[in-house]
Amino acid sequence: MSQATGGSTELAATKPPPICRDVSMPPSISRLRRHANRDQNGCCFYCGEPLWEPTEEADAEFARRIGLTRRQARRMLCTAEHLHPRCDGGRDTPTNIVAACLTCNRRRHAQPCPPDWKAYRRRVRSRLALGKWHASGRLSCRDAHTADEHYDAAK
Numbered sequence: 793m794s795q796a797t798g799g800s801t802e803l804a805a806t807k808p809p810p811i812c813r814d815v816s817m818p819p820s821i822s823r824l825r826r827h828a829n830r831d832q833n834g835c836c837f838y839c840g841e842p843l844w845e846p847t848e849e850a851d852a853e854f855a856r857r858i859g860l861t862r863r864q865a866r867r868m869l870c871t872a873e874h875l876h877p878r879c880d881g882g883r884d885t886p887t888n889i890v891a892a893c894l895t896c897n898r899r900r901h902a903q904p905c906p907p908d909w910k911a912y913r914r915r916v917r918s919r920l921a922l923g924k925w926h927a928s929g930r931l932s933c934r935d936a937h938t939a940d941e942h943y944d945a946a947k
């Protein structure tokens with residue numbers, strides 16, 4: 793006979809959807825991040841490197857496709873970056889959220905008062921030009937300028 797199947801069905805219904813790393817993010821931010829990623833042609837807003845979207849591709853596949861180690865690939869995780877930081881009142885709006893790699897996002901917000909996004913982007917690009925930002929030391933996303941133009945026009 794069936795025993796405790798109602799309990800397991802109820803448990804399954806409350807289980808979060810199997811979306812890697814997005815489970816803790818409100819759906820609206822997740823959606824805005826995906827839209828920004830698409831608008832930026834899959835490249836980080838700051839460094840211009842290809843972003844890893846875990847809902848679409850495993851880290852090993854992304855690493856192999858881009859020519860990175862898996863560890864390097866995980867640093868390219870696509871995150872929702874608030875141009876105007878939330879700690880300063882920045883909101884979850886399409887004009888305030890861009891797609892950025894985990895490295896760029898974390899480094900900007902590692903300080904108590906994150907730098908202005910324009911100054912930060914200039915710093916990231918200058919460090920990239922010197923090969924001193926990512927371990928791979930390259931700017932490989934050919935569509936990075938497209939993301940720049942999109943957001944420069946929007947601001």
Ligand SMILES: [Zn+2]
Nearest residue numbers: 836839893896
């Ligand atoms: Zn980046």
